[in-house]
Amino acid sequence: MNMTGKNGINNKLEYPIILFDSSVSIEQIKKLKDSDTIISFDYTSTKLLEKQKIKSIPSEDVLSIQELKEIQTSAYLLSDWYTKNELTEILSHKNVNLGSLIQSELINILVNFLKNFYCVYKIVQKFNAKTFLCSKKISEIIKQFTSNFSLLKSQSTINQLPLDSLNTNVELSFKSINLKLKIDTKNLKKIKSLTESVSKSIIHTDIKPNSKFFLFSEINTKKFLPLFKKMQSFPDNYVVYNRRQPSIWDKESFSIFKKSHAILENEKTLKLNKKNIESETNNKINEIINNLKNYDELFKNFFTLNNISFWKGFRGLFFSLLEKRFLDYFYEIELSNNLINKYNFSGILLQNEIGPNEQILLQLGKSKNLPVFLLQHGLIFDTADAFMMNKYQGVLGNHSDYQLVWGDVDLNYRKNMGLPKNRIIKIGSPIYENISTEKSKKHEYILLATSGPTTEDVFDLSSEVISKNIHTIESIAKTVLSLNQKLVVKIHPSPDEFDPTKLLQNIDTNIEVIKTGNITNLIKNCSMMIVIDFSSVILDAHLQSKPVISINVKENGYGVPTAFSNGSCSLASIENLKEKISSILTNNSELISNGSNSAKQYIHEPGNSSNALLNFLSKID
Numbered sequence: 001m002n003m004t005g006k007n008g009i010n011n012k013l014e015y016p017i018i019l020f021d022s023s024v025s026i027e028q029i030k031k032l033k034d035s036d037t038i039i040s041f042d043y044t045s046t047k048l049l050e051k052q053k054i055k056s057i058p059s060e061d062v063l064s065i066q067e068l069k070e071i072q073t074s075a076y077l078l079s080d081w082y083t084k085n086e087l088t089e090i091l092s093h094k095n096v097n098l099g100s101l102i103q104s105e106l107i108n109i110l111v112n113f114l115k116n117f118y119c120v121y122k123i124v125q126k127f128n129a130k131t132f133l134c135s136k137k138i139s140e141i142i143k144q145f146t147s148n149f150s151l152l153k154s155q156s157t158i159n160q161l162p163l164d165s166l167n168t169n170v171e172l173s174f175k176s177i178n179l180k181l182k183i184d185t186k187n188l189k190k191i192k193s194l195t196e197s198v199s200k201s202i203i204h205t206d207i208k209p210n211s212k213f214f215l216f217s218e219i220n221t222k223k224f225l226p227l228f229k230k231m232q233s234f235p236d237n238y239v240v241y242n243r244r245q246p247s248i249w250d251k252e253s254f255s256i257f258k259k260s261h262a263i264l265e266n267e268k269t270l271k272l273n274k275k276n277i278e279s280e281t282n283n284k285i286n287e288i289i290n291n292l293k294n295y296d297e298l299f300k301n302f303f304t305l306n307n308i309s310f311w312k313g314f315r316g317l318f319f320s321l322l323e324k325r326f327l328d329y330f331y332e333i334e335l336s337n338n339l340i341n342k343y344n345f346s347g348i349l350l351q352n353e354i355g356p357n358e359q360i361l362l363q364l365g366k367s368k369n370l371p372v373f374l375l376q377h378g379l380i381f382d383t384a385d386a387f388m389m390n391k392y393q394g395v396l397g398n399h400s401d402y403q404l405v406w407g408d409v410d411l412n413y414r415k416n417m418g419l420p421k422n423r424i425i426k427i428g429s430p431i432y433e434n435i436s437t438e439k440s441k442k443h444e445y446i447l448l449a450t451s452g453p454t455t456e457d458v459f460d461l462s463s464e465v466i467s468k469n470i471h472t473i474e475s476i477a478k479t480v481l482s483l484n485q486k487l488v489v490k491i492h493p494s495p496d497e498f499d500p501t502k503l504l505q506n507i508d509t510n511i512e513v514i515k516t517g518n519i520t521n522l523i524k525n526c527s528m529m530i531v532i533d534f535s536s537v538i539l540d541a542h543l544q545s546k547p548v549i550s551i552n553v554k555e556n557g558y559g560v561p562t563a564f565s566n567g568s569c570s571l572a573s574i575e576n577l578k579e580k581i582s583s584i585l586t587n588n589s590e591l592i593s594n595g596s597n598s599a600k601q602y603i604h605e606p607g608n609s610s611n612a613l614l615n616f617l618s619k620i621d
Contacts, residue, residue, distance in 0.1 A: 354394025428609030
């Protein structure tokens with residue numbers, strides 16, 4: 001292939017240009033391999049071509065760093081479409097804006113769509129006199145810029161939605177049986193429904209008379225064990241309402257919940273007939289969507305990138321998302337509304353503002369003048385460059401009345417970002433309350449905590465970054481084994497996290513990969529922890545006096561967080577990792593000391609957080 005230019009693309013080609021994505025079979029491409037230029041549009045297609053030794057150009061190579069930033073920023077800003085004055089009344093149902101409930105998933109969809117849109121736009125500009133071969137998916141974009149294209153046979157993936165394709169690692173315990181499964185969204189809902197039916201029949205809590213009621217949303221029973229332990233000692237009533245996860249799923253979670261005297265609420269306790277509600281709301285949803293379709297010109301002018309409207313190619317996917325999710329969220333609104341009306345709540349505690357169920361509770365709470373408390377969920381990039389990302393991930397309390405932060409780092413960050421100072425309360429973190437700060441004498445293995453590229457960040461979508469993440473895991477494993485150290489790998493709980501089991505088993509069958517459960521006990525017995533990029537588990541290691549090495553994979557432009565600038569982590573590359581590990585195994589006292597000091601910056605009074613939180617709530621008027 002004779003390719004020239006900055007991105008390896010030659011303007012003077014004799015054959016059609018193939019735009020290849022994973023909806024097209026590699027067999028078709030093999031028959032067309034004489035084409036001068038094949039441009040791959042996702043990691044899977046890039047790897048398929050590599051395996052067949054067919055040269056290609058990753059589509060993102062046609063985009064500059066600045067253009068990638070524009071895509072990410074645009075995805076965030078465009079996800080606010082539901083705030084347009086002309087649309088808010090149409091989207092309102094029981095004081096909840098239906099459009100806000102799809103925001104998180106829409107950001108994911110927009111990032112992926114806009115990346116392809118801008119790539120196609122730049123490619124057509126580059127080869128404006130050429131013919132293109134592409135999938136049905138890409139054709140929805142390319143026809144906006146040229147009619148000179150033909151279709152490759154492809155699977156229909158145009159309206160595939162991110163949440164529908166997730167598979168979650170689940171651990172289920174029944175007496176002596178322990179099952180570890182990877183379950184799709186549909187079956188996960190079935191299991192959750194089963195656990196809720198059982199929970200309803202075995203949990204009966206007496207209400208404390210003449211006391212306040214506080215609603216806790218999406219609180220994991222085991223993770224928040226210290227908080228549940230303290231609940232029984234306070235005079236208030238605590239209602240726990242989890243929609244994405246069961247509150248009780250095994251003997252341990254049952255015991256914790258029962259002893260807490262918390263009130264369990266879920267789909268079964270609220271007793272709504274889902275089928276009846278869905279049949280009643282179908283007509284309402286159709287009416288809403290038909291009304292929205294009358295604003296085609298508004299959408300055309302709003303959904304633009306670099307002054308180019310992409311509405312024509314995006315319209316079908318957008319309304320497919322609305323039609324599917326609005327049906328689910330109508331029901332969720334009814335459930336939450338029943339719950340809010342069931343008790344005389346004094347406040348609602350959330351851990352983010354972006355999740356659909358959190359958005360529902362937040363807006364219903366606001367409509368009834370209930371204070372909403374946002375409890376910090378994890379470590380965040382406390383940098384100015386990451387402000388927009390943090391805002392649209394729902395971690396900065398844009399709408400909550402109070403932000404309950406872990407410690408000084410996040411307190412100061414929010415103040416510096418201009419958030420109301422009197423509404424930021426330093427409370428500590430209940431999830432770290434039981435972590436022993438006493439240094440363990442066990443050094444059984446080196447622990448690797450993975451945290452790979454995501455699908456909602458355009459920089460993470462590149463084949464280069466995804467390949468680098470996989471190569472980094474492989475290289476870490478080989479390096480650790482070359483030092484005669486045992487390796488244990490804990491993968492991030494995100495459903496779309498790369499599972500390295502097969503990769504690592506090919507290196508050494510003794511490498512243990514753990515997909516579920518809490519990482520705390522794994523850290524307790526390790527000699528050191530290696531993390532990929534930035535992760536909340538860094539704090540877990542600091543609290544347990546374990547040295548941390550971080551290896552950078554992603555380049556998102558978010559700057560350097562406090563945990564990387566205060567000397568508490570050893571920042572390494574694959575090239576110097578062996579040297580770093582050897583040095584830390586020999587002498588790690590300074591790194592551990594810096595980690596301990598960092599933990600104090602991040603967490604206020606780690607042993608008293610649950611008391612502080614419940615005391616704060618009890619004083620709310």
